[in-house]
Amino acid sequence: GDSVTQMEGPVTLSEEAFLTINCTYTATGYPSLFWYVQYPGEGLQLLLKATKADDKGSNKGFEATYRKETTSFHLEKGSVQVSDSAVYFCSSNRGGSEKLVFGKGTKLTVNP
Amino acid sequence: EPEVTQTPSHQVTQMGQEVILRCVPISNHLYFYWYRQILGQKVEFLVSFYNNEISEKSEIFDDQFSVERPDGSNFTLKIRSTKLEDSAMYFCASSDRTGGTDTQYFGPGTRLTVL
Numbered sequence: 236g237d238s239v240t241q242m243e244g245p246v247t248l249s250e251e252a253f254l255t256i257n258c259t260y261t262a263t264g265y266p267s268l269f270w271y272v273q274y275p276g277e278g279l280q281l282l283l284k285a286t287k288a289d290d291k292g293s294n295k296g297f298e299a300t301y302r303k304e305t306t307s308f309h310l311e312k313g314s315v316q317v318s319d320s321a322v323y324f325c326s327s328n329r330g331g332s333e334k335l336v337f338g339k340g341t342k343l344t345v346n347p
Numbered sequence: 348e349p350e351v352t353q354t355p356s357h358q359v360t361q362m363g364q365e366v367i368l369r370c371v372p373i374s375n376h377l378y379f380y381w382y383r384q385i386l387g388q389k390v391e392f393l394v395s396f397y398n399n400e401i402s403e404k405s406e407i408f409d410d411q412f413s414v415e416r417p418d419g420s421n422f423t424l425k426i427r428s429t430k431l432e433d434s435a436m437y438f439c440a441s442s443d444r445t446g447g448t449d450t451q452y453f454g455p456g457t458r459l460t461v462l
Binding site for chain 1: 382
């Protein structure tokens with residue numbers, strides 16, 4: 236069945252460091268891909284999404300490109316801030332199915 | 348900004364007891380979902396609901412689980428006889444349209460602890 240594998244955490248970075256969180260997926264067909272973020276004490280919030288191959292999703296300085304050839308959707312940010320500290324979830328949603336399939340989540344801590 | 352709310356934030360119950368987890372989806376949304384996350388594991392889909400009926404469910408969603416939209420605003424998940432392994436964070440979500448490109452908006456979750 237469909238699955239999402241993302242980089243195990245936790246990840247600890249200093250402010251202004253470069254961030255990459257790897258995510259790969261397996262799915263039949265052509266899923267849509269998402270990154271969700273969960274700040275402490277809050278629900279899952281959509282960070283960005285991409286719906287077809289080579290699409291780039293971006294938001295708040297974060298980017299991820301839908302790579303069909305490597306079945307990947309890696310999250311990147313050029314310069315992280317303390318306020319980016321959160322848990323990041325990669326997920327996919329196969330067309331025709333309503334369910335989101337999630338990775339395990341990666342906890343990011345950014346130190347000043 | 349409209350948001351999904353869930354109550355309670357934390358529920359403790361004894362094994363075998365019934366629990367009802369409550370959610371208020373975003374008001375103009377028509378599609379509703381429940382997910383759960385057992386500590387240290389992935390967020391897992393349980394069920395989706397549209398037009399007063401279940402539209403999709405996972406193998407986790409067995410006869411012990413049920414969902415209901417009792418009025419125009421609430422969406423509930425009932426676990427009839429809780430087991431220890433039901434201990435998890437339960438997330439409600441809603442969207443205004445199904446399909447692969449739609450955004451599901453999540454609530455903050457209810458942490459269920461079964462003793």
